Amino acid sequence: MxxxxxxxxxxxxxxxxxxxxxxxxxxxxxxxxxxxxxSEENIDFWLACEAYRKIKSLTKLASKAKKIYSQFIEPKAPKEINIDFTTRENITRSMDKPTQSSFDAAQNVIYGLMARDxxxxxxxxxxxxxxxxxxxxx
CATH class of the missing domain: 1.10.196.10 (Regulator of G-protein Signalling 4; domain 1)
Structure with missing residues (x-):
């Protein structure tokens, strides 16, 4: 509630x-x-990134990274966010070994979009x- x-x-x-x-x-x-x-995918993505950054377990981090990627980043994702090609490609490459900062660039883009627009x-x-x-x- x-x-x-x-x-x-x-x-x-x-x-x-x-x-x-x-x-x-x-x-x-x-x-x-x-x-x-x-455009509610913007706040959903931003909040998912906030939660993601707090994960300490590498196993959970990898699992959540895949979920965020499939939900928001990959082309034709159900809640695909509007980010540039380079940012999307950098995230795609990081999915083999995701880190807590894997989504930082995209989160900053989305934050800026929400804040400015x-x-x-x-x-x-x-x-x-x-x-x-x-x-x-x-």
């Missing part, structure tokens, strides 16, 4: 995309917005404005 944000918490999200992304309710609200733009539109969206203007009923 997603966490509900207070209007005050939601207002903090306007300070930076990082403040938005570090809050579970912010992630959920941003994902809902991205879904309306047909999607985030400003999110802050102007009805969904976000409804969250910050919501009144608590008595």
């Amino acid at each position: 997603p966490t509900k944000a207070t209007p005050e918490e939601a207002r903090l999200w306007s300070e930076s995309v990082d403040k938005l992304l570090c809050h579970k309710a912010g992630q959920a609200a941003f994902r809902d917005f991205l879904r309306t733009e047909f 999607c985030y400003p539109r999110f802050l102007r969206s009805d969904g976000y404005l409804g969250l910050v203007c919501r009144r608590v009923s008595t």
Whole structure:
């Protein structure tokens, strides 16, 4: 069940995309917005990379790398992200021996896309404005 944000918490999200992304309710609200733009794969990929980087076991790292690759990176992946050819090729080559930084370049590209393009539109969206203007009923 997603966490509900207070209007005050939601207002903090306007300070930076990082403040938005570090809050579970912010992630959920941003994902809902991205879904309306047909680009929710961006936050899904970004969050998958955040979890991936924390994996310590090499076996689990390799398994999760393959999952992320097949879900987001390979051509025609179900949630294929929009990254350049060189970044995609570098990731493909790293799949033989994935490291915790295998997806860093792609994650940075997607973060930049979300921060520059999607985030400003999110802050102007009805969904976000409804969250910050919501009144608590008595």
